[in-house]
Amino acid sequence: SNGGGIGTYWGGVRSIGEKVKGAGATSGIIPFIRVMDSLTLAISQGSLRRGSAAVYLDIHHPEIEEFLEIRKASGDFNRKSLNLHHGLNITDEFMTAVAEDREFGLKSPKTGEVLKTVSARKLWQKVLEIRLATGEPYLVFSDTVNRAMPRHQRDLGLKVSTSNLCSEIMLHTGRDHLGEDRTAVCCLSSINAEKYFEWKDDPRFIEDVMRFLDNVLEDFIQRAPASMAKAVYSAKRERSVGLGLMGFHSFLQELGVPFESAMAKSWNVKLFKHIRMGADAASVVLAEERGPCPDAEERGVKQRFSHKLAIAPTASISIICGGCSPCIEPIPANVFVHKTLSGSFTVKNVALQRILAEKGLDTDETWSSIIEHEGSV
Incomplete structure (x- = not known):
């Protein structure tokens, strides 16, 4: 509700x-x-x-x-x-x-x-x-x-039996090793790949995002109603979060890199290696600062978060971020109608629109032609 x-x-x-x-x-x-x-x-x-x-x-x-x-x-x-x-x-x-x-x-x-x-x-x-x-x-x-699964959770006998609405998080649910029931919590944020060259050299960027997610999780723990006791317990024990990426296809288009090319695969590895390393380092820093999560602490592991990354769909927030491509998915078409509960609106490929503008072709006639030819320029 x-x-x-x-x-x-x-x-x-x-x-x-x-x-x-x-x-x-x-x-x-x-x-x-x-x-x-x-x-x-x-x-x-x-x-x-x-x-x-x-x-x-x-x-x-x-x-x-x-x-x-x-x-x-x-x-x-x-x-x-x-x-x-x-x-x-x-x-x-x-x-x-x-x-x-x-x-x-x-x-x-x-x-x-x-x-x-x-x-x-x-x-x-x-x-x-x-x-x-x-x-x-x-x-x-x-x-x-x-x-x-994280080693400390496997050692505790925890097991994944299901996922969430969008299948991007894989967390333990049900009875745990202490006899308590857990309802997995999905605490997500996504970095905009379109802005990669703005944040890639900032050593604190990923840490700040992870700190933000930890704060969001703590706010949920402190303010959740009693009816969410199992979810609060799960959040307290493992403090799992999910840092993901959006705008990947938009990023590739800005660079002129085909989505299915070897260069795209290389960028994929580079982006997620950078995010993974930053998230792992932030988990240790926050564990020293705020304490490790109980699941990790029980096994002598210094980690604030049990899980750190997740690839969320970002259908809504990618619109808020200027219409970048959702998640790691390709843009569905050069121009299409996006339907939401607030209404329907036309979405144009921003990278294509910029190229057309440079050539003086960003006109209604051009876009009508693209629609008529089913997305082909």
Whole structure:
């Protein structure tokens, strides 16, 4: 209702037809996901920025095939959830089965028993076809994610089982090693790559941004309502933040570098190496100044933040920053209509507009021609 977004994990819910205590069988995950779909739609009404939610399921859940299609506007409408986003946890075991073209077992979340086997490759093909048709589900390679967790959190036995609304953060949720429940918190900021040459030589820039994020996190901890106790606990324990990047394609266009070129890859590595080094150094500086986060301190590690980087979508803030390209994504077209809840407006490629102006061609006629030729100049 505050215009935020959440990610939820459904892999622990028994599949349709599994026995329950006494008589009867479960109705599975789909009806309950639909309840969440209706709830999300209901609490969103009247808000300028609507609330939103994503649901995540393991690839080995017995209802995975129907879950894949919950956003397709065909079939039984009572088993669709068109207002939710959805994602999959993909395991190494599944990808190995795909590579070897083997059968793959779908297991009961309750007992671990294999209830059904499917062709791993056909299931993977279905995932890819639905992604092509709808843009989803999100894919979280869960084993890779858990191997990449900070060492001090792995040593504490923490595990990632789901992601957030936009799938850019991978944090522990659920019961932790102390028996307390955590709700992961997403505290994000993004640096504008368009201004790289303005901030790259400032040794304090990344540290200042990380300090700002730490302050935002502390403000949330101090002022959050009692209903967010699990989120506050998570923020206190791990103090995870997510520093990201936006304007990457705009930056490349300013330099005249093609998006898919080797030079673009080189700039990609250079930018994120710079951000990573700055964020790591800031975490140590702030740990010395303000103290390490409890998760790190428990393992004798001097880190203020458990997680430091995240690539957020930045669809809204990139507009505020002068219309730079969102996130690390390419600009969708040289001219297009951007629709928001505040209204629709035309967005022009700023780099192209500058070149046209230099040549005296920044006119309505030129832009009409570009639209007529589907973006081609």
